[in-house]
Amino acid sequence: MKKIWWQGEIVYQIYPKSFSDSNHDGIGDLKGITSKLDYLNDLGITMLWICPIYPSPMDDNGYDISDYFGVAPEFGTLQDLEELIEEAIKSGIKIILDLVVNHTSDEHNWFKDVLANPNSKYKDYYVIKEGKTKPTNWRSVFGGSVWEKLPGRNEYYFHSFGQKQPDLNWENPELRQEIYNMVNWWLDKGISGFRIDAITFIKKDLTWTNLPADGVDGLSKVTKSGRNMPGINVFLKELQRETFTKHQCVTIAEAPGVGYDELGQFIGEDGFFDMIFDFKYADLDVKSGSEWFVRLPWTFRELNDKIMNSQEAIQRYGWGANFIENHDQPRATTKYLQKKARNTDAVKTLGAMYFFLKGTPFIYQGQELGMINFARETASDFNDLSSIDQYQRSINEGLTPEEALHIVNLRSRDNSRTPFPWSAEENGGFSTTAPWLKVTESYNEINAAAQVGVDGSIYEFYKEMIDFRQHGKYSETLVYGDIARLPLESDEMIAYKRIGQSETIYAYFNFGNETLNLSNSRAKELIFETAKGTKLENGQIQLPANTGILVKS
Known part of the structure; x- marks a missing residue:
């Protein structure tokens, strides 16, 4: 690929509800983000991805949008967002927003009109079917049928996700034009692009056929008939042509269900999007992202294979978005490192392992501090719709309440949504009032104040690592070089090499408890290490436990 500006970015994902509360109402806001730009700039961040800030009843924490053209009052005003964009630009930081166009909230004016008027012009903006029974036996991502009855009518509306998130009907060209107008309106505001949510759900199997049940509830996963269906390419190419190509923006797709053999359509010079997230290695510990109760054993060798399969497939066609955490995943420390989640050396090694892969690195808020999972004591402690559903499904599938709670604690999306711990003060310094979601128990130990400017801290390591990739002697190879x-x-262990025009860099990461003796006759110089102690002599490498290194040929 030719060099493009967004390949060299360092992206930091912000969950606005939990990042920084400026007015102390227990909810993070836009002014809070603006107040932390110095922190982000010091870390080395060049782009912010801000999760949905649009008006919403917050049934799914903002991914249920009731107005595409505004800002939720709890986050501030449109003027606050414009100020954030302006101040971020001064700091050399770009802003991208979430684009959620598979569904709206049931409190969107379009859907409210459908509820009030059986002959509403907006009825065809949604997927609505007539009948006295549910049209299919498909299960929504958040549990239960994808069909919900419209009150007082023999009609059902479709929702891939929560009941309050009716799917938009992309088969309707008028609806699509409304979406394109909205996308262009936001791009004209000065944002640099979008992370596009659940985009592979916009095309359904229009035969509406029942499928064999895959759970004790007698339902079948919607992903089998409502995700990445044939014909989606027509919609995505039109979306690209009518919006993204008219602006110098970046697009990153959340596109689950896309096979590696399909990547050429989705990314690359002729792809629908610039980058794509690959979840195949993120979900290696469960049967699927929607079935947490089926836990799977794994090894670092298997993780290595999944990561390298992903890297090779994406590199074949275009550019990837590399991550180990996001708002839908538990903390990477707990998931990947398990009993070593608090081991500072292991946390640094995990960070370096993914950070030097080929692609644009994404950091999720709090990852740079080494945040760990929580341990909720009751099911009522969870806010996340998916967590609540998974607890009940685990019970239905035969787990005890104790087993179900353990499973949900491991995978809950609330793990990454807890308020950001700025200090050891009450509520983690996030707010002077009780936050909307209980803070993680470790905030008094793992917080920004305890790490910023402190030698050896995970924060300072991330800062060093970012600077090394962005501005170091080997930046060209680490950003643009091939990977094998x-x-x-x-x-x-996990190992790979980055291949540049003038050098090859070998990356080794030891997640075991013993020193590894490695052979690499081409290894001449140690150029980066996550911890001291590695010995390199005559092509022989002694790599201590929980340590990662880069060596140059």
């Missing part, structure tokens, strides 16, 4: 897998000499 290396043979593994242990089940507890």
Whole structure:
């Protein structure tokens, strides 16, 4: 690929509800983000991805939008957003927003008109079917049928996700034009692009056929008939042509269900989007992202294989978006490192492992501090719709309440949505009042004040690592160089090489408890290490436990 500006960005994802509360009402807001630009600039961030800030009843924490052209009052005003964009630009930081166009909230004016008027012009903006029974046996992502009855009518509306999130009917060209107008309106505001939510759900199997049940509820996953269906390319190409190509913006797709053999359509010079998230290695510990109760064992060798399969497939066609955490995932420390979640060296090694892959690195808020999962004591402690559904599904599938709670604690999306711990003060310094979601128990130990400017801290390591990639002697290779897998000499390691025009950089990461003795006759110079102690001599490498290194040929 030719070099494009967004390939060299460092993206930081912000969950606005939980980042910084400027007016102390317990909810994070836009002014709070603006007040932390110095922190983000010091870290080395060049782009912010801000999760939905639009008006919403917050049934799914903003991914249920009631007005595409505004800002939720709890987050501030449109003027506050414009001020954030302006101040961020002064700091050399770009802003991208979430684009949620598979569904709206049931409190959107379009859907409210459908509820009030059986002959509403907006009825065809949604997927609505007539009948006295539910049209299919498909299960929504958040549990239960995808069909919900319209009150007082023999009609059902479709929702891939929550009941309060009716799917938009992309088969309707008038609806599509409304979406394109909205997208262009936001791009004209000065944002630099979008992360596009659940975009592969916009095309359904229009035969509306029942499928064999895959759970004790007698339902079948909607992903089998309502995700990445044939014909979606027509919609996505039109979306690209009518919006993105008219602006110098960046687009990152959340596109679950896209096979590696389909990537050429989705990314690359002729792709629908600039980058794509690949979840195949993120969900290696569960049967699927929607079935947490089926836990799967795994090894670092298997993680290595999944990551390298992903890297090779994406590199074949275009550019990837590399991550280990986001708002839908638990904390990477707990998920990948397990008993070593609090081991500072292991946390740094995990960070470096993904950070030097080929692609644009994404950092989720609090990841740079090494935040860990919480341990909620009752099911009522969860806010996340998916967590509540998974607890009940676990019970229905035969788990005990204790087992179900353990499973949900491991995978809950609330793990990454807890308020950001700015200090060891009450509520983690996030707010002077009780926050909308209980803080994680570790805030008094793991917080920004305890790490910023402190030698050896995880924050300072991330800062060093970012600077090394962005401005170091080997930046050209680390950003633009090709990637290839290396043979593994242990089940507890991950290894690859970055291939530049003038050098090859070898990356080794030891997640085991013993020193590894590695052979690389081409290794001449140690150029980066996550912890001291590595010995390199005559092509022999002694790599201590929980340590990662980059060596140059």
